[in-house]
Amino acid sequence: MKNSFKIKSFLILMSVLLGVVYAMPNFISISNNNVSYSFLPGKKINLGLDLKGGSYLLLKADMEVVFEEKLQGLLSDIRYSLRKSKIGYKKLIAKKGIVSFEKRGDTPNEKVKSAIIGLNKNLIIDNKNNKFFVNFSDLNKQEITKATMTQAIEIVRRRIDETGTNEPSIQQQGADRIIVQLPGLDDPSRIKKLLGKTAKLNFQLVHPSISSDDIERGSNAPPGYVILEEDKNPSRLYMVNKRVMVSGEMLKDASPTFDRNNSPSVSFQLSPLGGKKFGRVTGQNIGKPFAIILDNKVVSAPVIQSQIFSSGQITGSFSVQETNDLALVLRSGALPAPMIILEERSVGPGLGSDSISSGKIASVAGLIAVMIFMLMTYGIFGIFANIALFCNIIFILALLSLLQATLTLPGIAGIVLTIGMAVDANVLIFERIKEEYKAGREIIDAIESGFQRAISTIVDANLTTLFAALALFSFGSGPIKGFSVTLMIGIITSMFTAIVITKYLVLAYSKKRDMKNYIFQD
Amino acid sequence: MKLLRLIPSNTNIDFLSIKKFAFLFSILVISGTFLSLFLNNLNYGIDFKGGILLEVRAKNYEKSNINELRNKVLTLKAGEISIQKFGKEGDYLIRIQKQEGDQKQQIAMIEKVKLLIDNDYSIRRSEFVGPTVGDELKIAGIYAVSLSLLAIMVYIWFRFEWQFSIAAIIALIHDVISTVGLFSFLQLEFNLATIAAILTTAGYSINDTVVIFDRVRENLRRYKSKDHYYIYNKSINETLSRTVITSVTTLIALFIIFFFGGAVLSDFALAMIWGVLIGTFSSIFVAVSILTFFDINKGEKVEDQSNVPEYERDN
Numbered sequence: 001m002k003n004s005f006k007i008k009s010f011l012i013l014m015s016v017l018l019g020v021v022y023a024m025p026n027f028i029s030i031s032n033n034n035v036s037y038s039f040l041p042g043k044k045i046n047l048g049l050d051l052k053g054g055s056y057l058l059l060k061a062d063m064e065v066v067f068e069e070k071l072q073g074l075l076s077d078i079r080y081s082l083r084k085s086k087i088g089y090k091k092l093i094a095k096k097g098i099v100s101f102e103k104r105g106d107t108p109n110e111k112v113k114s115a116i117i118g119l120n121k122n123l124i125i126d127n128k129n130n131k132f133f134v135n136f137s138d139l140n141k142q143e144i145t146k147a148t149m150t151q152a153i154e155i156v157r158r159r160i161d162e163t164g165t166n167e168p169s170i171q172q173q174g175a176d177r178i179i180v181q182l183p184g185l186d187d188p189s190r191i192k193k194l195l196g197k198t199a200k201l202n203f204q205l206v207h208p209s210i211s212s213d214d215i216e217r218g219s220n221a222p223p224g225y226v227i228l229e230e231d232k233n234p235s236r237l238y239m240v241n242k243r244v245m246v247s248g249e250m251l252k253d254a255s256p257t258f259d260r261n262n263s264p265s266v267s268f269q270l271s272p273l274g275g276k277k278f279g280r281v282t283g284q285n286i287g288k289p290f291a292i293i294l295d296n297k298v299v300s301a302p303v304i305q306s307q308i309f310s311s312g313q314i315t316g317s318f319s320v321q322e323t324n325d326l327a328l329v330l331r332s333g334a335l336p337a338p339m340i341i342l343e344e345r346s347v348g349p350g351l352g353s354d355s356i357s358s359g360k361i362a363s364v365a366g367l368i369a370v371m372i373f374m375l376m377t378y379g380i381f382g383i384f385a386n387i388a389l390f391c392n393i394i395f396i397l398a399l400l401s402l403l404q405a406t407l408t409l410p411g412i413a414g415i416v417l418t419i420g421m422a423v424d425a426n427v428l429i430f431e432r433i434k435e436e437y438k439a440g441r442e443i444i445d446a447i448e449s450g451f452q453r454a455i456s457t458i459v460d461a462n463l464t465t466l467f468a469a470l471a472l473f474s475f476g477s478g479p480i481k482g483f484s485v486t487l488m489i490g491i492i493t494s495m496f497t498a499i500v501i502t503k504y505l506v507l508a509y510s511k512k513r514d515m516k517n518y519i520f521q522d
Numbered sequence: 523m524k525l526l527r528l529i530p531s532n533t534n535i536d537f538l539s540i541k542k543f544a545f546l547f548s549i550l551v552i553s554g555t556f557l558s559l560f561l562n563n564l565n566y567g568i569d570f571k572g573g574i575l576l577e578v579r580a581k582n583y584e585k586s587n588i589n590e591l592r593n594k595v596l597t598l599k600a601g602e603i604s605i606q607k608f609g610k611e612g613d614y615l616i617r618i619q620k621q622e623g624d625q626k627q628q629i630a631m632i633e634k635v636k637l638l639i640d641n642d643y644s645i646r647r648s649e650f651v652g653p654t655v656g657d658e659l660k661i662a663g664i665y666a667v668s669l670s671l672l673a674i675m676v677y678i679w680f681r682f683e684w685q686f687s688i689a690a691i692i693a694l695i696h697d698v699i700s701t702v703g704l705f706s707f708l709q710l711e712f713n714l715a716t717i718a719a720i721l722t723t724a725g726y727s728i729n730d731t732v733v734i735f736d737r738v739r740e741n742l743r744r745y746k747s748k749d750h751y752y753i754y755n756k757s758i759n760e761t762l763s764r765t766v767i768t769s770v771t772t773l774i775a776l777f778i779i780f781f782f783g784g785a786v787l788s789d790f791a792l793a794m795i796w797g798v799l800i801g802t803f804s805s806i807f808v809a810v811s812i813l814t815f816f817d818i819n820k821g822e823k824v825e826d827q828s829n830v831p832e833y834e835r836d837n
Binding site for chain 1: 721
């Protein structure tokens with residue numbers, strides 16, 4: 001009996017010490033951040049963006065655009081496959097998510113189908129008489145989305161890294177969304193601009209005889225040509241050859257520079273393969289204009305003066321910042337899909353630190369007020385409850401640091417609320433002891449059975465509250481998730497401190513003294 | 523030291539005798555909620571309806587003027603806007619409805635406002651929520667509240683009898699509805715934090731209810747010869763001291779958040795203060811009163827009564 005008491009004392013002391021050690025880094029000031037607590041194992045609590053300041057962006061990849069592009073790809077694949085299988089066809093078009101064509105001649109339908117299914121076994125193929133309809137199955141779309149997202153996240157990360165933002169966090173959410181968190185950055189407008197461009201760069205020839213002045217908006221382009229707007233001046237139109245001479249994928253490097261007239265421009269380097277191709281086309285078209293096209297808009301359309309191989313310059317009416325950004329997005333590669341900003345939340349550092357300080361004041365004031373109340377209500381037992389409450393706070397801080405859970409402003413409210421609610425378990429126990437004592441039990445018996453009976457109530461009551469907290473967690477958007485985490489941790493630690501620490505203190509005390517004078521007066 | 527005593531020991535208040543008045547009160551609150559929802563709806567924040575929110579601080583607060591700021595923002599012709607004081611002198615919240623057109627227009631509007639007031643104000647916080655996200659959050663909020671209610675109901679059903687779980691869930695729905703009512707009546711902003719406040723309130727209220735039910739269950743086994751009415755009243759009285767003390771400590775914490783926690787949290791604290799009050803009320807009057815409509819089995823006779831003091835044993 002005596003030994004087990006010693007072991008208990010030791011275990012409780014150890015757990016509290018462990019709590020103190022892990023909670024400690026949070027009490028050491030930020031100024032000597034790196035050095036002074038290197039001897040402690042724990043880390044500081046991870047503060048949410050609403051406390052440390054920063055930006056949160058929720059992006060969505062516009063998959064419709066990608067599916068449309070892939071459908072064009074599917075169309076050329078089908079054309080190739082039909083030709084290879086020597087199947088005659090007409091009216092091969094891609095429209096509204098479906099590639100359709102009519103077969104010529106009397107090739108068996110099965111043969112047509114098998115030629116197409118050879119491309120991808122998950123395609124959906126329907127036919128009505130001689131008409132065939134091919135579209136992507138959900139499985140195809142999932143695969144496309146998955147591949148697109150992996151690539152998109154990579155490109156988003158590269159672009160953000162290039163801006164030199166500290167510790168950005170970029171995560172996929174759901175099937176087609178990306179969460180970008182940028183601590184310390186309270187004005188994300190540059191990032192938004194950078195992510196707003198897909199940055200698909202193409203060099204394409206311009207029609208040699210139809211000049212910009214001859215094109216009327218809405219007129220038809222000759223076969224193989226397309227009408228594009230100028231980026232800075234949408235009223236100016238160009239007749240551009242559909243064939244892409246060189247695309248941005250062949251780009252090796254890009255950097256901001258100045259052209260001969262000393263206006264900002266971007267110089268680029270092509271890969272060896274790209275250089276070869278570019279050299280061949282420019283060599284054949286000296287004296288003719290070609291268009292530099294970014295995201296389907298013409299940046300500029302210079303005339304080819306001489307054969308160009310692996311390096312060149314993109315000129316246009318740019319500002320210096322624009323050439324910086326353009327070089328950056330070209331270097332980091334094109335986004336496979338346009339990004340739509342669904343949600344944006346930015347908090348400046350001033351508001352964050354204000355929130356932290358008011359959170360601290362509220363926590364300390366709440367703690368002191370509740371402690372005074374408990375002391376007034378329960379006397380010496382109140383002191384025990386207060387010790388337990390204090391340990392509870394330490395455990396909460398330690399667990400938050402240990403789990404590296406994110407503490408948000410509502411999370412701080414959760415801690416203060418926990419301070420208020422945590423004493424509930426103690427109150428339940430004390431009230432029960434009082435009852436048992438009044439019912440005529442010996443004091444030690446009353447304490448023992450008071451604890452025993454209160455525990456089942458405490459567990460029932462706290463588990464149900466835990467369900468509410470779990471629901472909050474699953475609902476979980478940013479700050480609310482932080483709140484539910486602190487609430488859950490608070491529920492667990494308050495059960496532990498009441499059942500273990502308070503009980504230990506009360507029993508240890510009752511062994512030494514005659515409690516009758518101390519316990520509840522009536 | 524003389525100890526503080528909020529509730530005298532051995533209270534014997536006949537709570538159930540005022541059951542009718544309590545029901546009347548609840549019915550008034552609930553129908554008031556629906557009336558208010560019908561007349562005022564809820565003041566949805568941008569979390570749910572989408573739009574733009576900026577928290578700004580005047581660089582020179584003595585010169586700042588809410589009307590001047592409003593007129594300035596009105597020049598943008600951004601549709602419905604609202605500007606209110608927020609926290610300290612010179613701090614304002616600017617809300618702008620979601621813009622016509624696609625996402626790009628929305629994002630561009632934030633930049634426009636920033637540019638417009640950049641000289642006189644610093645931006646402390648800016649938020650933009652697109653309409654799709656708003657709708658999703660709304661649905662997620664409804665799911666979260668319903669799911670937690672369901673989970674709580676199932677748990678209580680397992681731990682107690684089914685009658686208890688019905689009574690508890692009615693009391694909880696009562697709390698949730700009346701908290702929503704408070705937001706509609708006072709036209710407080712209904713946002714993500716509000717959902718958190720409602721769910722925490724529900725957690726607190728069920729905690730209270732379970733404590734009383736636990737005692738009811740125990741007393742049902744103990745006093746087999748007494749009628750239900752007596753047992754319910756006795757259970758409420760026995761747990762009354764705890765109910766009041768816990769409410770007081772929780773309210774202390776909440777009032778401190780309300781006064782010192784900053785402007786962002788004050789509505790949140792207000793919702794919870796109301797929630798604790800209504801939750802305590804509903805545990806005593808709604809949950810237990812509903813039990814009186816059922817004929818709850820007192821269970822097997824407890825055989826081992828050695829733990830029960832002699833004069834309390836069931837004969």
